[in-house]
Amino acid sequence: AGSSWLCPTRDENMATFRGSEYLCYDLSQNPIQSSSDEITLSFKTWQRNGLILHTGKSADYVNLALKDGAVSLVINLGSGAFEAIVEPVNGKFNDNAxxxxxxxxxxxxxxxxVDGILTTTGYTQEDYTMLGSDDFFYVGGSPSTADLPGSPVTTFLDEKYTQSEAF
Structure with a gap:
């Protein structure tokens, strides 16, 4: 059982974050409970570090961030995290493109x-296959980014960001 949320494409709508701004969606009335997911988004920023999105708590979460100009993904389904860092061959992803x-x-x-070229594939640990989140879905930051499980960053994503599909 997978889930899919349709959000505007970059041509239709865009969120711009400044300083400590972020988007938050309360999942308590419509929790995520899925065995398969797809997140598709676009971003541009000059910032080297910042939260792109996060959902979940304790040992069941998805965290996507910029860390030192690379894209960092951490997914934990309850029994250990899958972690991936995607870096371009030249430069960084915080190039305002x-x-x-x-x-x-x-x-x-x-x-x-990332950009349809740089790809990493791996597996979450142990036997758990379901992602469950009845907490919040954060985009661009959170009230306490450093305290989010799996978060490699402590800051907000400043500049422009658009989400085209998530979960």
């Missing part, structure tokens, strides 16, 4: 692709 990110998960297999 648009970058397209796609994350797919089917059971334990996770694939992250």
């Amino acid at each position: 648009w970058h397209d990110v796609k994350v797919t998960r089917n059971l334990r297999q996770v694939t992250i692709s």
Whole structure:
């Protein structure tokens, strides 16, 4: 059972974050409970570090961030995290150009692709295959980014960001 949320594309709508701004969606009335997911988004920023999105708590979460100009993904389904860092061959992703990110998960297999070229595939640990989140879905930051499980960053994503599809 997978889930899919349709959000505007970059041509239709865009969120711009300044300082400590972020988007938050309360999942308590419509929790995520899925064995497969797809997240597709685009972002551009000058900032080297910042939260792109996060959902979940304790040992069941997805965290996508910029860490030192690279895209960092951490997914934990309850029994240990899958972690991936995607870096361009030359430069960094905080170059104020648009970058397209796609994350797919089917059971334990996770694939992250940036700009359709740089791809990493791996597996979450142990036997858990369901992602469950009835907490909040954060985009661009959170009230306490440093305290989010799996978060490699402590800051907000400043500048422009658009989300085209998530979960």
